[in-house]
Amino acid sequence: xxxxxxxxxxxxxxxxxxxxxxxxxxxxxxxxxxxxxxxxxxxxxxxxxxxxxxxxxxxxxxxxxxxxxxxxxxxxxxxxxxxxxxxxxxxxxxxxxxxxxxxxxxxxxxxxxxxxxxxxxxxxxxxxxxxxxxxxxxxxxxxxxxxxxxxxxxxxxxxxxxxxxxxxxxxxxxxxxxxxxxxxxxxxxxxxxxxxxxxxxxxxxxxxxxxxxxxxxxxxxxxxxxxxxxxxxxxx
Numbered sequence: 242x243x244x245x246x247x248x249x250x251x252x253x254x255x256x257x258x259x260x261x262x263x264x265x266x267x268x269x270x271x272x273x274x275x276x277x278x279x280x281x282x283x284x285x286x287x288x289x290x291x292x293x294x295x296x297x298x299x300x301x302x303x304x305x306x307x308x309x310x311x312x313x314x315x316x317x318x319x320x321x322x323x324x325x326x327x328x329x330x331x332x333x334x335x336x337x338x339x340x341x342x343x344x345x346x347x348x349x350x351x352x353x354x355x356x357x358x359x360x361x362x363x364x365x366x367x368x369x370x371x372x373x374x375x376x377x378x379x380x381x382x383x384x385x386x387x388x389x390x391x392x393x394x395x396x397x398x399x400x401x402x403x404x405x406x407x408x409x410x411x412x413x414x415x416x417x418x419x420x421x422x423x424x425x426x427x428x429x430x431x432x433x434x435x436x437x438x439x440x441x442x443x444x445x446x447x448x449x450x451x452x453x454x455x456x457x458x459x460x461x462x463x464x465x466x467x468x469x470x471x472x473x474x475x476x477x
Contacts, residue, residue, distance in 0.1 A: 242265045242266065242267055242268075242301075242304075243266055243267060243268045243270075243302065243303060243398060243399055243430050244264075244265065244266040244289065244300070244301070244302050244320075244399055244430070244432075245264070245265045245266075245299075245300070245301045246262050246263060246264040246265070246285070246289070246298065246299075246300050247263060247298055247299045247300075247301070248261050248262075248263060248297070248298040248299070249261070249262045249263075249288065249295050249297075249298035249299070249300060250262075250295060250296045250297045250298055251281075251284055251288050251293050251294075251295055251296055251454075252296045253284070253293065257454065258281050258284045258454050259281050259284055259285065259288065259295075259454045260453070260454040260455050261298070261455060262281075262285060262298070262451075262454070262455070262456055263456060264285070264449060264456065266399065266430050266432060267430070268398070268428070268430055269425070269428040269429070269430055270430055270431075270446045270447065271421070271425050271430070271431040271433060271444055271445050271446050272430075272431070272432050272433070272445060272446065272447050272448065272449065273433050273434075273435065273438075273441050273442065273444075273445035273447070273448035273449070273462060274286070274432060274433065274434045274448070274449055274451065275434075275435075275438055275441075275448055275449070275450050275451070275471065275475050276450050276451035276452055276475065277452075277475070280451045280452050280453060280454065281451050281453070281454040281455075282403075282434045282451050283325060283403055283434065284454075285451070286322060286401040286403055286432060286434065287322070287324075288300065289307075289315075289320065289322075289401060289432070290312055290315055290316075290320060290322040290401060291307065291310055291311055291312035291314070291315040292312055292322075294308065294309075295308055302315070302318055302319075302320060302399070303318070303319075303398075305318070307320075313345065316345040316395065316397075317345060319396075319397050319398035319399060320397060320398070320399045320401065321392035321393070321395055321397030321399070321400050321401065322392065322401040322403070323388050323389050323392050323400070323401065323402045323403065323405060324388070324403055325403040325404045325407070325434075327384050327385060327387070327388040328388065329376040329377070329379070329384050329387055329388060330376055331375060331376050331377030332375060332376075332377075333375065333376055334372065334373050334374060334375060334376070335368050335371050335372045335373070335374055335376065335379070335387060336358075336362075336372040336373065337376075338376050338387055338391055339358050339361060339362070339368075339387070339390055339391050339394055340358070341391060342358075342390075342391040342392060342393075342394030342395050343355065343358065343394055343395075345395045357393070357394050357395075357396055358394050361390040361393050361394055362390075364390070364393075364420070365386045365387075365390055367383055367386065368383065368386055368387060368390060371383065381408055381409055381413075382409050382410060382413035382416075382417075385405055385406075385409065385413070385417065386416075386417075389402070389405070389417075389420065393424075397429065398429065398430060399429070399430045399431075399432070400424065400429055400430070400431045400432070401431075401432050402421070402431060402432070402433050402434065402435075403434045404434055404435060404436065405417050405421075405433075405435065406418070406435065406436075406437055407436065414437070414440070418440060418444065421433070421444055422444060425444065433445065438471070438472070438475060442462050442468060442471070443462075445462035446461070446462060446463065447459070447460065447461055447462055448460055448461075448462045448471055450471060450474050450475060457474070458470065458471065458474050
């Protein structure tokens with residue numbers, strides 16, 4: 242496994258948000274994380290990325306416990322988070338935002354990472370055309386591409402993607418899904434939170450359903466019966 246969560250609990254203030262989550266991802270696997278809003282999905286990816294700390298339980302990345310590591314160290318290990326709010330720096334140019342991704346790369350790998358920056362700009366031609374524009378002048382779709390590009394500069398082994406298509410036009414949604422398909426084909430492991438389950442399920446190998454901070458269903462996204470059970474569960 243590239244990632245394992247073992248009986249992970251997270252308490253934020255007085256709220257017991259995650260209540261014994263068990264979850265695993267194999268190298269190169271795409272796993273969907275589904276459920277209604279506010280059930281703990283975003284807390285799961287933020288906890289993996291080190292933004293929240295487990296109250297108990299264990300998170301292991303490539304068999305290394307990462308519970309106590311700060312977010313920067315977790316990123317350097319090869320875990321990249323594309324957050325739901327994108328976190329674009331409005332006063333920085335497109336290129337400046339992408340360069341922030343290089344700060345998460347060990348110094349020994351930064352020369353190669355600069356090549357990846359140019360590769361990201363080629364992958365997202367719109368960003369290449371706007372490389373000197375401030376981040377706050379981009380459309381919602383372009384900002385999502387920038388958020389993903391900033392993480393991809395670091396060449397992550399595991400990509401955590403939180404609601405990448407929310408509020409975007411169908412054409413941009415299709416583009417984002419094409420990108421995730423390319424990343425999957427390249428062997429990048431992905432943990433995906435996505436409300437468009439009908440579209441996401443075709444990308445995923447497996448899925449989990451979260452309710453009230455617990456995993457209530459796990460299944461193969463390629464198995465017709467387990468896929469039907471997923472749709473039944475999330476539509477209730």
